[in-house]
Every structure is written in C-alpha cells, then in structure tokens.
Amino acid sequence: MTYPGDQPPHPGTPPRQQPAAAHPFGDHGGLDGxxxxxxxxxxxxxxxxxxxxxLLLPVMAAVGGAIAMAIFFVPGVLVMVSHGSEGAAKGWIYAGAIIGGFVASAIAIFFQAALVFGANERADGGDPTVGxxxxxxxxxxxxxxxxxALTTVVGSLIRAVQERAGFLGGLIGFLGGVAWSIATFLAVPVVVAENAGPVEAVKRSSALIRQTWGLGLRSTLRWGxxxxxxxxxxxxxxxxxxALISRGGAAVGLGIALTALALVALVVLSIAFAAVGQYARAMxxxxxTxxxxxxxxxxxxxxxxAPKKDKGRFA
Structure with a gap:
C-alpha cells in the first residue's frame, strides 16, 4: 500500500528532506556539538x-481523563470500602478500571490527535486554533x-503479566512495554495523517521507524x-x-502557600511536557515521511x- 509522502530510503537512511522556505517559525537550527x-x-x-x-489541549485531556476515572472507577472503590474486597466488589473495581481506563485513554488520544493536527497545520503554513x-x-x-481500545487492551495485558508472573513477568512486561512504546511512537500522527486503523497504525509506525532510523533501536529521547x-x-x-503544615502554628500559612505553588508548578510542567512531546512526534x-x-x-x-550497540549518549 502506498502512503502519501512516502520516500523509498534504504533501511537506516533518513529520507531526503525538502528544502524549507521562509516560515513564521523562524530558524532554530545552528547546532554545535x-x-x-x-x-x-x-x-x-x-x-x-x-x-x-x-496548550489548552493537554489541559482539556487531563480534566476529561480525571472526570472519566472518577465516574467509572470511584464507584467501585466505594463498593469495596463498604462491602469489603471480595466478590462483587472486585468485579466493580476491575470493570471500573477497564472502562474508565478506556474512556480516559480515548480522551487523551483525541486531544493528542488535535495537537498533531495543529502541528501539521502550522508546518504547512496555516494558523491553527483550538477550535x-x-x-x-x-x-x-x-x-x-x-x-x-487497542492501547487499553495491550496495557491491561502487560500489567497482568507484570502482576501475576513474579520477577520474570515484571521483566517481560517491562521489555514488552519498551518494545510497544517504540513500535507505536508515531501511531497517533499516522492515524491523523493517513486515517489508519489501530493495527495498521502499529504496523505503519513501526515500519517508518525501521525505514528511517534502522533496526535494533533505542530511543535517545529521554523525555521522562x-x-x-x-x-x-x-x-x-x-x-x-x-512539613511546614505538620508543624502547625504560624508555619501553616506558609506551608499551604508553598504546597499550592508546588502543585501548580507540577501541573504546568506536566501539561507542557505532554504538549511538546506530542508536537515532537508530529515533527x-x-x-x-x-x-x-x-x-x-x-x-x-x-x-x-540510535542503534543499541552505539555507546554514544543522548540526553
């Protein structure tokens, strides 16, 4: 099947880049070292x-995901608290976790796709808006x-292996998670640009990474x-x-202010990294391609x- 923008590079060779005209982004190149x-x-x-x-898009994703988990997961927790952790209560927990996880994942991916659309529109000379x-x-x-749905199923299977197969299961789950992350790294941009279904998106994302960067790879994008x-x-x-709040007295006010500022900073950083990470995937x-x-x-x-055998460090 032929995809738009395909180049037929040799394995491991980056595709030829088209020369870029003057653009509102300006030039952020000129790397040294x-x-x-x-x-x-x-x-x-x-x-x-x-x-x-x-940047409002990851904010919407976070709020929507939190609401979804509250709606579908919290009732199961309340049932467990009131009736113990056996029988039906466990069923409520598992059902709520799966359904809530799927809805939260769908919301997150929806706004990730929206951000990819915005990145593509800007790169093509347009002026994207949230709307x-x-x-x-x-x-x-x-x-x-x-x-x-596919990411929810795969994530659930990986967690099940990690939780039920001891140390070996944890190792298998970890390696499987890494392999899945690399194979699906470009999946959302593929869905956006090529209207691919879930299985096709995995295949296409994996193929693009192999064709462009080669085989036996490790990511150098240590964003975490x-x-x-x-x-x-x-x-x-x-x-x-x-600590200041626990001391009581006059320190409580300062402790509350410090805690509030820290929480705001953590939320802002999480939103910024979510946005720039998805933007980078689009690029x-x-x-x-x-x-x-x-x-x-x-x-x-x-x-x-980069190849796994490459000892060079990218941070």
Missing amino acids: PVKGRDLLRSCWSLLKSDREL STVRAAWGKIGKILGWA LIQLAFMVVPVLALFGGF LYRYA GRPVPGLDPRLLAGAF
Whole structure:
C-alpha cells in the first residue's frame, strides 16, 4: 500500500528532506556539538509557543481523563470500602478500571490527535486554533476510539503479566512495554495523517521507524528523565510545604502557600511536557515521511533513535 509522502530510503537512511522556505517559525537550527534529545524538545517548544492556545489541549485531556476515572472507577472503590474486597466488589473495581481506563485513554488520544493536527497545520503554513484542531480530530473519532481500545487492551495485558508472573513477568512486561512504546511512537500522527486503523497504525509506525532510523533501536529521547529533572524542585517544595503544615502554628500559612505553588508548578510542567512531546512526534512523523519540517534542524530528528550497540549518549 502506498502512503502519501512516502520516500523509498534504504533501511537506516533518513529520507531526503525538502528544502524549507521562509516560515513564521523562524530558524532554530545552528547546532554545535552532539545532538541531544533535549535539543529537540527545546526547539519544538519554541515552535509550539507560536500557537500557545494549543496548550489548552493537554489541559482539556487531563480534566476529561480525571472526570472519566472518577465516574467509572470511584464507584467501585466505594463498593469495596463498604462491602469489603471480595466478590462483587472486585468485579466493580476491575470493570471500573477497564472502562474508565478506556474512556480516559480515548480522551487523551483525541486531544493528542488535535495537537498533531495543529502541528501539521502550522508546518504547512496555516494558523491553527483550538477550535480547528478539535473539529479535525472529531473527524477521526472512529479511528481514535479504535486506537484507544487497542492501547487499553495491550496495557491491561502487560500489567497482568507484570502482576501475576513474579520477577520474570515484571521483566517481560517491562521489555514488552519498551518494545510497544517504540513500535507505536508515531501511531497517533499516522492515524491523523493517513486515517489508519489501530493495527495498521502499529504496523505503519513501526515500519517508518525501521525505514528511517534502522533496526535494533533505542530511543535517545529521554523525555521522562528530563521531565523528572524539572520536577525535582517542585516535589521538594511540596514535601517542604507538607512539613511546614505538620508543624502547625504560624508555619501553616506558609506551608499551604508553598504546597499550592508546588502543585501548580507540577501541573504546568506536566501539561507542557505532554504538549511538546506530542508536537515532537508530529515533527518526527513528517521527517520520516519526507514532509518539510520548517524551523527544525534535521539532525535533531535524525538523532531521535540510535542503534543499541552505539555507546554514544543522548540526553
């Protein structure tokens, strides 16, 4: 099957990039020294700031997901508290977790797709808004629900293996989770750009990664570690706030203020990383399919994955 924007590169060779014309993003290239994962995040953040209203999309996803889990999961917890943890109560918990997880996943993927639409529209010279991206994502709602169902099933299977097979199950689950994360790294952009179903999206995402970056890969995009580094200070502030509150007296007011500021900082950081991470995936998809990626140095995208035997470090 032929996909739009396909280039037939040799395995492991990045597709030829089209020359980028002048663009509202401007130029964020000019890298000196080794390419690092945080450089891609920094550049994508600079691009995303051109459409700051799109940061509302991960906020909507977080609120919607929390509401979904509260509606479907909390009733099961209440049944367990009032009737014990046996029999029907466990059934309520499991059913609520599965249904709530699916709905929360569908909501998250919906707004991820909306952000990908926005990134593509901006890269193609348009001017995306929250309304335009949400309408575009709604046009793919069937595919989005299918992808959410598949991710919920796979996630549940991985957790079941980890919980029921001891140490070996934990190891298998971890390796399976890593393999699934890499194989599906570009799945949402594939669904958006190619109207692919869930299974086709996995195959296409995996094929794009193999064709563009090669086989036997490890991701150099250590976004989790970068996010953790940013969150160290707010987490320490959160514990400091709790400590001040527990002391009582005049320190309580300061503790409440410190705790509130820390929580706000953690929420803001989570939203920012969710947005820039999905934006970067959209740009990586464009790179892998030979579409222009204005405002980004191609070396940032070429270094997103590296052979496992490569001892070079990308942070």
